Amino acid sequence: MRAIHQAAVDYVNVISCNGEEPVVFDQVAKFSWNGQVFGLLDRQQGITKPRQIPTAISIRTTFTRPGANPPYSDKIGVDGLVRYKYKGTDPNNFSNSALRATMDHKLPIVWFFGIDSGTYLPIAPVYVVGDEPGNLQFSVAFEHRDSMPCSDLDLDTRSYNDRIVSQRLHQPIFRQQVMRAYSTQCAVCQLRIPKLLDAAHILPDSHPKGRPIVANGLSLCKIHHAGYDENIIGIRPDLIIEVKPDILKTRDGPMLLHGIKEFHGSSITVPRNPRERPEPSRLEERFWSFRNAV
Numbered sequence: 001m002r003a004i005h006q007a008a009v010d011y012v013n014v015i016s017c018n019g020e021e022p023v024v025f026d027q028v029a030k031f032s033w034n035g036q037v038f039g040l041l042d043r044q045q046g047i048t049k050p051r052q053i054p055t056a057i058s059i060r061t062t063f064t065r066p067g068a069n070p071p072y073s074d075k076i077g078v079d080g081l082v083r084y085k086y087k088g089t090d091p092n093n094f095s096n097s098a099l100r101a102t103m104d105h106k107l108p109i110v111w112f113f114g115i116d117s118g119t120y121l122p123i124a125p126v127y128v129v130g131d132e133p134g135n136l137q138f139s140v141a142f143e144h145r146d147s148m149p150c151s152d153l154d155l156d157t158r159s160y161n162d163r164i165v166s167q168r169l170h171q172p173i174f175r176q177q178v179m180r181a182y183s184t185q186c187a188v189c190q191l192r193i194p195k196l197l198d199a200a201h202i203l204p205d206s207h208p209k210g211r212p213i214v215a216n217g218l219s220l221c222k223i224h225h226a227g228y229d230e231n232i233i234g235i236r237p238d239l240i241i242e243v244k245p246d247i248l249k250t251r252d253g254p255m256l257l258h259g260i261k262e263f264h265g266s267s268i269t270v271p272r273n274p275r276e277r278p279e280p281s282r283l284e285e286r287f288w289s290f291r292n293a294v
């Protein structure tokens with residue numbers, strides 16, 4: 001059984017370049033191992049259990065359109081681990097029992113995170129490490145460990161868990177959501193080469209409002225991302241780009257002229273969906289740091 005679970009994890013990591021590229025439903029509905037075909041992602045169920053084994057092999061969080069309420073709320077507990085809601089309210093229904101069996105056998109599974117209709121970012125391996133029937137949920141970790149009561153966790157462990165959840169879950173999903181919202185192009189120069197694009201934070205991770213959500217994001221190419229972070233370019237709340245005055249006065253080659261100075265006074269390109277556009281209050285707060293740095 002462990003070999004089947006591991007084969008599922010390996011399969012999704014190969015087709016998604018280790019979780020960096022999104023996959024569509026048809027690519028991950030099934031996978032083959034040892035001449036047999038196993039279900040990997042079900043169209044109807046959030047928890048998928050292949051018919052040949054007693055354990056669940058994947059969990060799914062469905063895509064929610066910006067502004068809509070998610071059907072399931074996957075939350076972070078005080079221990080820094082992510083929660084995955086039971087199917088329904090019966091702890092012993094078929095799906096919940098299969099996921100609990102995965103936990104009992106300490107098996108790796110795949111988490112499919114919906115980033116668009118029928119499109120998922122697979123994160124694997126993840127492990128179900130705790131069962132909380134009182135709250136109708138499981139806790140999920142990105143490496144195997146035995147669950148421990150929250151009261152036994154020291155601050156270092158919690159902050160380690162927070163960091164891992166951010167690296168493994170929030171940042172990759174944030175990137176995909178920002179790329180989709182901006183049609184995979186730089187908001188400043190419209191460059192469309194994915195490998196040269198970053199999902200930049202408007203207010204940084206360390207800021208209390210620096211959450212990894214599209215309204216706090218900008219799709220920027222590497223040069224404009226670095227320029228934004230280093231306060232060489234600023235973006236006003238009315239979406240106009242400003243270049244630092246001393247840079248504007250500097251003479252250099254074509255990169256500085258065409259890549260930076262010529263954008264002074266022009267507007268960034270924002271997502272079509274108003275809910276996905278940069279939030280003016282965040283831009284404004286960030287723009288003050290640019291102004292103060294000038």
Ligand SMILES: [Zn+2]
Pocket residue numbers: 186187188189190191220221222223224
């Ligand atoms: Zn750019």
